[in-house]
Amino acid sequence: MPRNKEFDYQDKLRLARDLFWEKGYQATTMNDLVDALAINRSSIYDSFGNKHDLFLKCLNDYIQEKELSYQNSAGKGVSAIESAIAIIKDVVKTILIDTKTCLSINSTFELSRIDEDVNRLLKQQANNSLKLFESLFIKAQQEGDLSAEKDPTLLAYFIVSNFASLWNADLLFNDKKRLYQLTDFIINVIR
Template identity: 30%
Template sequence: MARLVAFDEERAIQKAMEVFWKKGYAATSMRDLTDAMQINSSSLYNTIGDKHQLFVRCIRHYTKMRIQAIEQRYADLGSSIQVLENFIKDAADIITTEPNSCMCIKATFEIEGDNPDIQAVINAYDDFTHQFLKNLIEHAQNQGEIDGNESADTIADYLNSLFIGWYNSFVLHKNRNKILNMAGFAIRHLRC
């Protein structure tokens, strides 16, 4: 009797996420997904659901991975301003080296905010990033490393909007130096 191979849902979600990340939601077929996940379509429907449900799971998986990476990378790196500067440099590096751009930004432009399930996941990730930056900024302000007269909320919003703009710029121009120069400019203007 043949032995059943256990279905590794986490691995399957990872594989599907990679396909969606590369091709986008609309360009990804069910065949692309089942091939990558190494399952048949009935198994996909029975375990996870349809393409939309799988995409929501993949966006959740992506944002969870990003949040874990941020929490691990910046757990104990020293002063808040140094962590903030490293975060900005890392953002510029990721934007210019990641082959498929940011999955959340791609999804946002593709769905145009029309899907509340996907938008909720992306908004939660954006809120996490905003709060992470705001906490660093407030701590740096308390230490006198950043001007305390500016709103930490506004600075965090500004940095988030910069990152999105850098993604767009890099997609259009593929100019790594341009992004790195803007990152340097942002860092120089943070300090008092």
């Protein structure tokens, strides 16, 4: 008869995610995971798979949270252009209050060139973000809030690519005023 799990799966997944987030994938060992999750190695393998499988589950969980966050932010706008701006401003708010850099950005730079599974998840997230912004910009053109001469697809790429730049600027320069100026610059490009 199989044993019942004596732990909350989602709780342990979050603990693992936080550890990967703090140390990075490469530096996190199975011993680190055993210690952080406070369950034995065989329970980790039985419940989550190997270290790579567990990381993919953690990254996917994070991506789902991010996509929900973007949708919630978009819901704050009274128009499509305001929805896009709300997402951008909420990302910047997260940058300023979060003590950790975006897990997707960390994973992009650490793993996306060398791990096809991670690359696939991150590309899927980026494509979902691109589709969201592109649809908002197309709608903004229909509403008359965005010039018909602006390319919605290019603007979407510009925004999504600049999220990494905003995190980078905060990490390297730690200048809140400059971060707000960069944010205003990005928003002015789409207006």
